Amino acid sequence: MDDFELYSKALEKTGKLKEYLSKAKLFETQLTLSTFNKECNEKLIYKNSAVKPRQTFFDTIEGLEGTCKKCWSFYLSPRNKSIKGLDVQLGKQFELVIIDFLNSVGIHAEKTKNRGEYPDISVFDVSGKLIAFIELKYQSSPWLFAFKEEGTKRECYEGSPAVDIKKINQQTELVLNGKIDVPIIYLFWLDFPCVKGLFHMELKELKSLLDSGSKVFERKLREGDVSEKGKKGQTSKIHPSISAMQPISSLIAKFGR
DSSP states (O other): OOHHHHHHHHHTTOHHHHHHTTTSOOOTTTTOOOHHHHHHIIIIIISOOSOOOGGGGTTTSTTHHHHHHHHHHHHTSOOSOOOHHHHHHHHHHHHHHHHHHHHHTTOEEEEOTTOTTSOSEEEEOTTSOEEEEEEEEEEOSOOTTGGGSTTTOOOHHHHOOOEEHHHHHHHHHHHHTTSOOSOEEEEEEEEOSSOEEEEEEEHHHHHHHHHTTOOOEEOOOOTTSEETTEEOSOOEEEOOOGGGSEEHHHHHHHHHO
């Protein structure tokens, strides 16, 4: 199966997740997939050698301009407030979908036991030996104002993935201290109105981006980030480009080997 078919297969596992989200305010195409998204992936990511203003694609991708208008209207409006405990519960629902999907394509995956600072998902070979960890990042909200960041030349269609710096450093310490001796793979489940799919990067690549001077972004504090005990939400992030990531088919091939 190609990457479009693989993502379609993953979406087939979202029945219970959609029930869980039945009362949430979602974008109209969230957790769906169409040929429009396939065209966006191909023209915005795979065949686009340079970051160009999104408006330059309006004439070549039918429906993109209208989708952008709806996207901006939806994601600039107030939505569900962040509640840390509920966000964690929701994250676990997404993990179950990916675990189910990976097992359906022959990859033995389980929730990491007693994980603490360890990544979300454990992957094993046919003998039951741990061969990798997966840190899952589901993201549907685009970084709409990427183009405004001075000196970056970013656009929402390629720069929206976000990773907490604290998590990168914590997990790097686990590796350096010998507590983890297998690859840690960040699996990005990207569900934007235009680009959709499963993409991945290794932790060491993200750490390299951070150490080589990748710009650190501070998002604004929102309700749920701070409690009586102090700050809970992480606001310092880097935005790796989707164009620098690998598609899901390459990860499955890697695990297969």
